[in-house]
Amino acid sequence: MAVEQFPVEAGHIMLFARAIGDTNQIYHDANYARGTEPGSVIAPPTFVQASAQFNPDYYLRPKPGQPWFGSGKEPTGVARGEGGGGGGLHAEQHYIYHRHPKPGDVLTATVKPGKTWEKQGRRSGRLIFTESITEYRDQHGELVVTSRGVGVTTERPVDQS
Amino acid sequence: MALSAKSLKVGDTHQEVVVDNLTRTQLVQYAGASGDYNPIHTDEVYTTQVAGYPSVFAHGMLSMGMTGKMLTNYVGDGRLATFGVRFTRQVWPGDTLTSTATVQAIREEDGTHFVDLAVSTINQDGTEVASGYASARIDA
Numbered sequence: 603m604a605v606e607q608f609p610v611e612a613g614h615i616m617l618f619a620r621a622i623g624d625t626n627q628i629y630h631d632a633n634y635a636r637g638t639e640p641g642s643v644i645a646p647p648t649f650v651q652a653s654a655q656f657n658p659d660y661y662l663r664p665k666p667g668q669p670w671f672g673s674g675k676e677p678t679g680v681a682r683g684e685g686g687g688g689g690g691l692h693a694e695q696h697y698i699y700h701r702h703p704k705p706g707d708v709l710t711a712t713v714k715p716g717k718t719w720e721k722q723g724r725r726s727g728r729l730i731f732t733e734s735i736t737e738y739r740d741q742h743g744e745l746v747v748t749s750r751g752v753g754v755t756t757e758r759p760v761d762q763s
Numbered sequence: 764m765a766l767s768a769k770s771l772k773v774g775d776t777h778q779e780v781v782v783d784n785l786t787r788t789q790l791v792q793y794a795g796a797s798g799d800y801n802p803i804h805t806d807e808v809y810t811t812q813v814a815g816y817p818s819v820f821a822h823g824m825l826s827m828g829m830t831g832k833m834l835t836n837y838v839g840d841g842r843l844a845t846f847g848v849r850f851t852r853q854v855w856p857g858d859t860l861t862s863t864a865t866v867q868a869i870r871e872e873d874g875t876h877f878v879d880l881a882v883s884t885i886n887q888d889g890t891e892v893a894s895g896y897a898s899a900r901i902d903a
Binding site: 657 | 832853
C-alpha cells in the first residue's frame with residue numbers, strides 16, 4: 603500500500619515486538635542497543651507491514667462515521683455482496699533488506715502491481731492470487747526494504763477438515 | 764552473537780517454540796501494533812457468523828513475525844538479508860508453533876559471507892503453517 607510518510611518510532615517498534623512475542627532488548631532498550639552491532643534500536647524483520655497505520659485510507663481499519671464490516675449490534679455492519687465468498691487472505695510475503703529501519707527514519711512506500719494468476723484450490727474453490735511489490739525508501743531516497751506480497755481471494759472459506 | 768562461515772555446515776539447524784498456546788489476546792495485540800484490524804483475526808462473532816470460519820485466526824504476518832523471531836535469535840541483530848514465506852495453513856488460538864531454520868548453503872559474494880536457510884514453522888500436529896527461506900550476513 604502506498605504511504606507518503608511512515609515515521610519509524612521507538613514506541614511503535616516496542617509494541618510491535620511485544621505483539622510478536624519477541625523479548626529481544628534491541629527492540630525496546632536504547633541503552634542496550636547502543637552496545638550491539640547495529641548500534642541502535644532497529645525494527646524486527648516484519649515491522650514494515652505496520653506501515654498500514656500510516657495509510658489514511660487503509661481498508662482494514664475502522665474509520666469514524668463509516669460502516670465497518672466487523673460486528674456491532676449485528677454480526678456485520680455491512681451488507682454482504684452476492685456470493686458470500688471466503689474473502690482475502692495473505693498467501694506469501696517476501697522481504698529484501700537493504701538495511702534495517704530504525705527510530706528516526708521516515709520511510710515512504712510506493713507500490714507497483716505484480717502478476718495475477720488463478721488456481722483451483724482443494725480446500726477453498728477458485729483462488730485468485732494478486733502480487734504487489736512495495737519499495738520502502740528512507741528520507742534520503744535510499745531503498746531500505748523491498749517487499750513482495752501475494753494476496754489470495756478464495757471462492758469460499760478454507761475447509762478445515 | 765553472529766554466526767561464522769567457519770563454524771557452520773550444511774544441514775545445521777536451529778529450532779525454537781515461537782508461541783505456546785496462542786491466545787486471542789495476542790491476536791488483538793498484533794492487530795493493534797500492525798494496524799491490520801480485519802475482524803477475522805479478533806471478532807469471533809463476525810468470523811463465525813459471517814465469514815464462515817470456526818473461530819478467529821492469526822494474521823499470516825503474525826506467523827511470519829514469530830518465525831522471524833527465531834531467525835533473528837539465530838543469525839543475530841541486523842543480519843537478515845532476505846526472508847520470505849508462503850502461508851500454508853491457518854493458525855488458530857490454542858496453537859503451539861515451532862520454527863526451524865536449516866542451513867542450505869554457506870557462500871561468499873563480493874567478499875561478504877552469507878548463509879542461506881530453509882525456514883519452516885509447524886503447529887502442534889506437525890502441520891506446516893509457513894514455509895520459506897532466509898539469507899543472512901555472517902562472519903568469515
